[in-house]
Amino acid sequence: GQQVMQIPQYQHVxxxxxxxxYCNSSTTLSNIQWYKQRPGGxxxxxxxxxKSGEVKKQKRxxxxxxxxxxxxxxxITATQTTDVGTYFCAGxxxxxxxxxxxxxxxxxxxx
Amino acid sequence: DSGxxxxxxxxxxxxxxxxTLRCSPRSGxxxxxxxxxxxxQGLQFLIQYYNGEERAxxxxxxxxSAQQFPDLHSELNLSSLELGDSALYFCASSAWDxxxxxxxxxxxxxxxx
Numbered sequence: 302g303q304q305v306m307q308i309p310q311y312q313h314v315x316x317x318x319x320x321x322x323y324c325n326s327s328t329t330l331s332n333i334q335w336y337k338q339r340p341g342g343x344x345x346x347x348x349x350x351x352k353s354g355e356v357k358k359q360k361r362x363x364x365x366x367x368x369x370x371x372x373x374x375x376x377i378t379a380t381q382t383t384d385v386g387t388y389f390c391a392g393x394x395x396x397x398x399x400x401x402x403x404x405x406x407x408x409x410x411x412x
Numbered sequence: 413d414s415g416x417x418x419x420x421x422x423x424x425x426x427x428x429x430x431x432t433l434r435c436s437p438r439s440g441x442x443x444x445x446x447x448x449x450x451x452x453q454g455l456q457f458l459i460q461y462y463n464g465e466e467r468a469x470x471x472x473x474x475x476x477s478a479q480q481f482p483d484l485h486s487e488l489n490l491s492s493l494e495l496g497d498s499a500l501y502f503c504a505s506s507a508w509d510x511x512x513x514x515x516x517x518x519x520x521x522x523x524x525x
Contacts, residue, residue: 307454334513334514336516342518343414343502343516343517343518343519344455344502344504344516345414345516346513346514346515349513389454389455391455399457399460399468399470400445400457400514401457402447402454402455402456402457403454404453404454405454405455
């Protein structure tokens with residue numbers, strides 16, 4: 302079935318270091334969304350990418366959608382302790398109404 | 413606060429029992445989605461309703477069922493509960509169904525003993 306793989310599963314960084322999580326789909330996606338879930342909280346929508354090769358920035362966060370619309374990445378520059386949480390990508394295949402979530406990358410930041 | 417409400421917040425029950433989880437979407441949203449999140453696991457899509465009708469089905473067990481009512485609130489029914497059903501159950505809503513951002517509720521934490 303359709304799968305969205307996300308790596309790494311965990312990332313432990315020193316505050317100030319950069320962080321990147323990668324998302325790969327077995328099929329072409331119509332769009333991809335990114336969510337952040339703080340410890341003990343619920344997923345919160347960050348951004349949606351729709352176009353091939355699209356790059357969007359939100360302050361220290363940079364989101365990319367691959368040219369083939371099968372992969373995506375989230376890069377955080379100079380992490381802060383407030384960035385702690387699990388980051389999920391979620392992709393939608395054209396023929397489906399389902400949003401398929403990746404397994405998430407759990408980010409821990411050492412102060 | 414996403415505007416999505418879920419009740420109850422916590423639920424403790426025994427194996428074999430049946431429970432109902434309730435979700436009220438954001439005002440004006442027509443779609444409701446249910447997800448299961450087990451400990452340290454990702455989000456497993458269960459089912460989606462749009463304006464009262466089932467729109468998409470994910471990895472939902474036959475012991476589980478859901479519905480969306482005319483006032484757009486939704487209920488997820490879990491029956492013949494097993495230990496492995498212990499998880500966090502999220503409801504999310506969106507304005508429409510396709511290409512839409514989903515807003516998640518705070519979740520219901522279910523513990524089956």
